[in-house]
Amino acid sequence: MASRLAMAAAVLGAGYLGLNPPGFAAGTVALAFGLAAASLFPALFLGIFSKRVSREGAIAGMLAGIGVTLAYVFQHKGLMFMPGTSFLGDLPPNWFFGIEPNAFGVVGAAVNFAVTLTVTRLTPSPPESVQQLVDDIRVPAVSHEG
Amino acid sequence: MTLTETTYWIVGASFLLYILIAIRSRAGTTQEFYVAGKGIHPVANGMATAADWMSAASFISMAGLIGLSYNGYGGSVFLMGWTGGYVILAMLIAPYLRKYGKFTVPEFIGDRYYSDTARVVAVICLIICSVTYVIGQMKGIGVAFSRFLETDYETGLFSGMVIVFFYAVLGGMKGITYTQIAQFCVLIFAYTVPAIFISLQLTGQPIPQLGLGSTLADGSYLLEKLDRTLLDLGFQEYTTSVRGSTLNMAAFTASLMIGTAGLPHVIIRFFTVPTVRAARTSAGWALVFIAILYTTAPAVAAMARLNIIQTLEPQPGQHLAIEERPTWFKNWEQTGLLGIEDKNADGRIQYSADPEQNELVTLDNDILVLANPEIANLPNWVIALVAAGGLAAAL
Numbered sequence: 001m002a003s004r005l006a007m008a009a010a011v012l013g014a015g016y017l018g019l020n021p022p023g024f025a026a027g028t029v030a031l032a033f034g035l036a037a038a039s040l041f042p043a044l045f046l047g048i049f050s051k052r053v054s055r056e057g058a059i060a061g062m063l064a065g066i067g068v069t070l071a072y073v074f075q076h077k078g079l080m081f082m083p084g085t086s087f088l089g090d091l092p093p094n095w096f097f098g099i100e101p102n103a104f105g106v107v108g109a110a111v112n113f114a115v116t117l118t119v120t121r122l123t124p125s126p127p128e129s130v131q132q133l134v135d136d137i138r139v140p141a142v143s144h145e146g
Numbered sequence: 147m148t149l150t151e152t153t154y155w156i157v158g159a160s161f162l163l164y165i166l167i168a169i170r171s172r173a174g175t176t177q178e179f180y181v182a183g184k185g186i187h188p189v190a191n192g193m194a195t196a197a198d199w200m201s202a203a204s205f206i207s208m209a210g211l212i213g214l215s216y217n218g219y220g221g222s223v224f225l226m227g228w229t230g231g232y233v234i235l236a237m238l239i240a241p242y243l244r245k246y247g248k249f250t251v252p253e254f255i256g257d258r259y260y261s262d263t264a265r266v267v268a269v270i271c272l273i274i275c276s277v278t279y280v281i282g283q284m285k286g287i288g289v290a291f292s293r294f295l296e297t298d299y300e301t302g303l304f305s306g307m308v309i310v311f312f313y314a315v316l317g318g319m320k321g322i323t324y325t326q327i328a329q330f331c332v333l334i335f336a337y338t339v340p341a342i343f344i345s346l347q348l349t350g351q352p353i354p355q356l357g358l359g360s361t362l363a364d365g366s367y368l369l370e371k372l373d374r375t376l377l378d379l380g381f382q383e384y385t386t387s388v389r390g391s392t393l394n395m396a397a398f399t400a401s402l403m404i405g406t407a408g409l410p411h412v413i414i415r416f417f418t419v420p421t422v423r424a425a426r427t428s429a430g431w432a433l434v435f436i437a438i439l440y441t442t443a444p445a446v447a448a449m450a451r452l453n454i455i456q457t458l459e460p461q462p463g464q465h466l467a468i469e470e471r472p473t474w475f476k477n478w479e480q481t482g483l484l485g486i487e488d489k490n491a492d493g494r495i496q497y498s499a500d501p502e503q504n505e506l507v508t509l510d511n512d513i514l515v516l517a518n519p520e521i522a523n524l525p526n527w528v529i530a531l532v533a534a535g536g537l538a539a540a541l
Contacts, residue, residue, distance in 0.1 A: 028278060033401060034401045035271070037403075038405075039408070041407050047259065055261040058258075062264075103394055103401050129260075137242045
């Protein structure tokens, strides 16, 4: 029941926002991907392939990644996409190394990785049980049909 | 039967199909709600994944992006980014999450990083991404519905929301999975049929992917003609225009790629098959299905662009008169996504890259795919089919 309510709220909210989209459909979607790239992907990737990355590292990384990307996007497209609040304007000369807001996700991801790995160095390793979990995930399953 | 009637019939039929499936699959347990009881065959799941993938963004917007604002070559970021991301997802992420066995990405993050805080952070990130994503989708829905109902964008959007609301809430993931399969069939058909027709029309070659590289009736190559015509109007060449800089394009592609790999809703799709191996197989199938659409898109884009230009300026220097503008033009004007302004008051429409002279002031990217068959004067049922496909994708 809760998930249905959540879905309903999501549809309504998004519909409302859809009335004033920051561009055309695929452009906005690209933006969403950039945000996912900067925040979730590094945490997922490192979570699977590294046993050492600690929780502080992951949290710091996710926040840094999405923070940097959102800041860049809002700077150029307006706060929460409301027209008129973009203080640097959506203009090419102001872009970081000529990278547009839609494309910034990879920079955010780089920031995420860097922050995660740095903070991990400074914090304790994950507990044995978690390292075991990672090992488990990486080993192919015995097929249940065979 | 008029176009409108045909459209209503075909779209209505497809809707009925989806809603019937949704009702029949009314989810029971929570597990069923989320992952369709984990019992779906890889090929079928591949289709559903492909349908999910071919959201409004892909179907409606992509050809428009390629054809219009990203001007051809620049649009390749989307094709490569999304496909590449898909591969990363299928190879590197999805199988492991599947082995892990939990349903949602934040749960994985919470467990792997042994912290509720991490989980909450992941949820917040996810919400931000999802909201942005859905905003984009809603735009697509607004476009499709506004044309279909022959009303303006806002009303179209509202109606679309109502429908999405209904069956998302009714069926949860299971309803969505089977409905997705139905939608996939509708949309792949709807995308490729006009492409085939138009390719035949312009180049005599029925396979659109090959048609893109072929010659037109007058002997010149399609792409060359497009390049030349665009140059004449003041735009950059279609085949070479780099968006921003190469670094920008590379960054864009990379962002799309890894963003895709991190995107939750596609990952969840991999949980609806019985084993890890099946997850990989269904991912492979999905790639095949997605490739069909993605390789057709550039052809659709180029041909549509050429068609528009030829409608507006059948011979160089001879511009279309405003009263003579075709029905499809007027229909789309109603939605607000196409607009003209006769700046020099000569009763004709000039299309140019120069903002001062350009009289085609509004040409929203998103209308390109849906308007394509109308522009090419295809039969009514094809046009209606594309509308149904656009709606299928948007849902």
